[in-house]
Amino acid sequence: MTNVLEKYADFIVKKQTDYHIKERSVSKMMILGHVGIQNYYNKVSSASTRSALEKIAERLLARQPQNYNQPNVDMVELSSSAKEYARMHGYGCTMQRMEFEYEYRPAEPMNIPELLPPSEVIDYTEHDALMNQYMKQYRFEEGKPMRLCAPGMVSDEKLENFRKELNENGLGEDIDWRGVIEDFSSMDIRFGNVERLETKADYIASRYAVLKDRIQTQYAGDEQKAQMDKLDSIYNQAKEEMADTYAKNIGGFYEDLGQTGVIEDMRSSVLAMVDEREAAYETYLAGAGDYANLKDSEDSWLAQDDAYLAARLRDSFAADGGNIQSGSSQAVYSGDDLTFAGVYAKSLSQQIKDAGHVWEVWRPCESDSELGKFLAKQYQDTRQIVADAGISDKLAGIIQNTFRPFMEKFMDVLDGQIDKNLARVESKPWMGGVLRLDYINRNAVYRMYLSIIGK
Structure with missing residues (x-):
C-alpha cells in the first residue's frame, strides 16, 4: 500500500x-x-x-x-x-x-518532535525499552507522593546503572498489566492519524500474539485461563475503539456525502483486519525461533519485555516478507482499502474545512x-x-x-x-x-x- x-x-x-x-x-x-x-x-x-x-x-x-x-x-x-x-x-x-x-x-x-502513543511509534529500540522500564518507577500511585521525571532528565550514567540492575534482577515473572493497558490506550482513529491505521493494527496484533505465547508457556489451568481472559478483554477493548472511531470519523464522512451502509461495513472490516493480523503473527511466532536475537544478548531482561518482543516480531515478520491473508467474510474492505479510504477522506475533509x-x-x-x-x-x-x-x-x-x-x-x-x-x-x-x-x-x-x- x-x-x-x-x-x-x-x-x-x-x-x-x-x-x-x-x-x-x-x-x-x-x-x-x-x-x-x-x-x-x-x-x-x-x-x-x-x-x-x-x-x-x-x-x-x-x-x-x-x-x-x-x-x-x-x-x-x-x-x-x-x-x-x-x-x-x-x-x-x-x-x-x-x-x-x-x-x-x-x-x-x-x-x-511529535508525541505519539506507543501504538503509532514505528521504531522501538533497546534504548526505548530501557527508558520505558526506567520511567515506570515514576508512575502515579494513589496515596503516595507524586514524583516527576521526564526522559530528558535521565543521565546516561543513571540509565546504564539501571540496565545493570535489570540484568541482575530481571523484570519479574508477573505480566505488567498496567503497562499493557496504558500502551493499548489512545487507539482511536481520526483524520489526524488515519494514515497510521495499519501501524496501530500491527501493534496490538503483535503484542497480543507475544503475550498469548507467554501466558500459554508460563501458566497452566485456571491461572492460564484467568490471564487469557484479562488479555482478551484488553485486546478486544482496544480493537473495538479502533473500529468504532474509524467507522464514526471515516465512514461517517462518506455517509455524509451520500454513501449508505459505509459505517457498519468499515467497522466490521477494521475488526476483521486486526484479527487477521493477529492470526498471522501468532502463526509466524510459532516457528520463528530466536526472532528477537536475544540468545547471546547480555540484556536478558529484554526476554521479559513483551513490548520489545512484539517490536522485534513485527520487524522479523516484515523482513521475512510476511503475508497477511484477507479471507474473512466480515472484511468488506481490506487493510489497503481502509488506509486509502482514510487518507482520501482526510484530504477531502481538509479541503472542505x-x-x-x-x-x-x-x-x-x-x-x-x-x-x-x-x-x-x-x-x-x-x-x-x-x-x-x-x-x-x-x-x-x-x-x-x-x-x-x-x-x-x-x-x-x-x-x-x-x-x-x-x-x-x-x-x-x-x-x-x-x-x-x-x-x-x-x-x-x-x-x-x-x-x-x-x-
Whole structure:
C-alpha cells in the first residue's frame, strides 16, 4: 500500500507543476480596513519527524494547489473622525489602493518532535525499552507522593546503572498489566492519524500474539485461563475503539456525502483486519525461533519485555516478507482499502474545512468557470489515482460517487465565506466595491466541469 500511496503522491506532485510559480517578490495591497496577514498564510507544521506514510499523506492533503492569485491583504481603516476631519478641511477621502513590494522569506521549520502513543511509534529500540522500564518507577500511585521525571532528565550514567540492575534482577515473572493497558490506550482513529491505521493494527496484533505465547508457556489451568481472559478483554477493548472511531470519523464522512451502509461495513472490516493480523503473527511466532536475537544478548531482561518482543516480531515478520491473508467474510474492505479510504477522506475533509483558503473568494470575480476547471482537474486526477491504486471495486465506486457531493459542500463553504463579506459590507458600506458579494455561480461551475470530464 505504501508503494501505491507513493505513486499517488508522485502523480499529484507532477500534476501540480502546471500551477507552480517561482518564489518572487510579492505585491501586497493596502486598502481601508484592518492591518494583518491572513492567518492561514505560511503555517508551519509542528511535526519534525514522520513516517514515510505520514509524509505521503501530507502530500496528498496538499495535492490541490492553492489559488496563487489570492492576495495577502494588508488593510488600514480610517476612523470616522478622520474621515470627517478630511471632509471639513477639503481633503478628498476616496477608496484608493496603495501597492508596495517586499521580499517574502519563508519561516524556518520548527524542530518540535511529535508525541505519539506507543501504538503509532514505528521504531522501538533497546534504548526505548530501557527508558520505558526506567520511567515506570515514576508512575502515579494513589496515596503516595507524586514524583516527576521526564526522559530528558535521565543521565546516561543513571540509565546504564539501571540496565545493570535489570540484568541482575530481571523484570519479574508477573505480566505488567498496567503497562499493557496504558500502551493499548489512545487507539482511536481520526483524520489526524488515519494514515497510521495499519501501524496501530500491527501493534496490538503483535503484542497480543507475544503475550498469548507467554501466558500459554508460563501458566497452566485456571491461572492460564484467568490471564487469557484479562488479555482478551484488553485486546478486544482496544480493537473495538479502533473500529468504532474509524467507522464514526471515516465512514461517517462518506455517509455524509451520500454513501449508505459505509459505517457498519468499515467497522466490521477494521475488526476483521486486526484479527487477521493477529492470526498471522501468532502463526509466524510459532516457528520463528530466536526472532528477537536475544540468545547471546547480555540484556536478558529484554526476554521479559513483551513490548520489545512484539517490536522485534513485527520487524522479523516484515523482513521475512510476511503475508497477511484477507479471507474473512466480515472484511468488506481490506487493510489497503481502509488506509486509502482514510487518507482520501482526510484530504477531502481538509479541503472542505479550508475551502476559502484553497479557492479565493475575497475579491470580485468575473466568472466562476475557473472553479469548474479546477474541480474537473481534481476529479480527473482522482479517477487516475483510483485506477492505479489497486483498491477494491466497491471502494473505487464509493470514492467516485462522493465527488459531486464533495463539490457541493466545497461551494457551500465558499458561499459561507461570501456571507462574511456581506456582513462586513453591511457594517462598512464603503468596502462594497472591494469585496466579492455574489454567491458562487454553480451553473457556470458545472458547465465548465462537465465540458471537461465529458459527462
